[in-house]
Amino acid sequence: MPLQEHNYWLTTAQFPAAHASHPLPEIVDVAVIGAGFTGLSAARTLAKRGAKVALLESETIGWGASSRNGGMVLTGLKLGVNKLISMYGRELTQRMYAASLATIDCVEQIIRDEAIDCDFSRCGHLEVACKQRHFDDYARQAEVIAREFHHTLRVVPKNELSAEIGSNIYYGGMVDEVSSGLNPARYVAGLARAARKAGAEIFEHTRVERIERDFRQGEAGWKILTSRGPIWAHEVFVGTSGYTGRATPALQKKLIPIGSFIITTEVLPEKLALELSPRNRMIYDSKNYLYYYRLTPDRRMLFGGRAAFFPETDQTVRQSAAILRRGMIDVYPQLSDAKIDYVWGGTLDFAFDIMPHAGQLDGMYYAVGYAGHGVAMATFQGQKIAELMAGDKPENPFVGIKFPGAPLGLYNGRPWFLPFAGAWYKFLDWVT
């Protein structure tokens, strides 16, 4: 089969029909913007609590990062624990780490409750060290995580690594058995079905263009102008992640959209697949400009990375296929003859402090900033912010932490500095 510039996961999933042609309701309790994990998880929770919910999606269900990702359901945050403790102190970091573990349970619980058929498995993740220095740091990290968070990570020295991965380029690894894997397109399609079953209405091809404070019969709310006409909502929840745009300018200025790209090989022979990943882990390496990879349930090697920093375009996707194939063969020379069947890209969102953020901005609720850890965290934040909106006080240590903008405020939502950031990370990988 010739290489297809297409998201492989979409070939495995069926999406529910949405309410594209239905007229928008005039008034709702909550308008949720974005039909990815964040928005769908929020819509499901709010609708279950009895709210009238309209979910507005400019493209189609799961069109954003939620159907395009590696399907790695990961514990921890993007920043290391020592960095987190230096930023937030021990107590808040302990709550954040506990929340990161709770995100996996949250995903598992929803999948179980809604009977979502998405190949969820607690297969664990493996981080592999690209330098001796990185490996030496694993023991220190595992010790801090055991002491501060009572969570066990297993450090794997180089001479035992073949039990985890069929590559000999790494200096050792670290395993977390709690992390999981799933098929993201099937998961996001299942979340959409669950949100609709709970009573939320999903409107595809409905781009939110402007949101204005408004009063209706003396009640404060929001007038939302969309490509399909206006809608009035008591509350707004924004879950637009890396695709956040001009409709929410304050949020857009706080987020950097970054491209990430993935290739998948043809289906591999069983013996070769077992050699590459004997325990079927979700794997990523220790670089800033990192590679992440795993086997798909039908035994393809899925290999991803930030082959270009810019969000996906035809050009960056095409270039990425060649770059990622070279990276994959460096890790696994056994795959030199494997055909690449699919390549695609997507956009994820980084806050300037590389932390997840959730709460209220300009009076609207939001949850963003997952920095490549969004499968679990987006699901969790959608649910927790929805509970907050419904009047609960859920444990959520990411609400209320400082949400910094660009240094000196020099950013209008157009990431002109990405080539410099990309070069900077490559430089860091060289020297650290």
Ligand SMILES: Cc1cc2nc3c(=O)[nH]c(=O)nc-3n(C[C@H](O)[C@H](O)[C@H](O)COP(=O)(O)OP(=O)(O)OC[C@H]3O[C@@H](n4cnc5c(N)ncnc54)[C@H](O)[C@@H]3O)c2cc1C
């Ligand atoms: C290639 C890739 C690989 C990744 N791998 C992993 C991984 O293995 N593990 C992990 O944990 N995370 C991973 N991530 C990150 C993860 O996919 C995201 O963090 C997560 O999907 C974010 O979900 P979301 O619902 O917040 O946003 P999205 O799924 O991006 O959805 C946002 C939606 O908002 C819509 N939207 C935007 N503006 C408007 C508007 N004005 N009106 C209406 N709708 C609008 C968009 O069309 C989009 O559908 C990866 C991301 C990418 C791109």
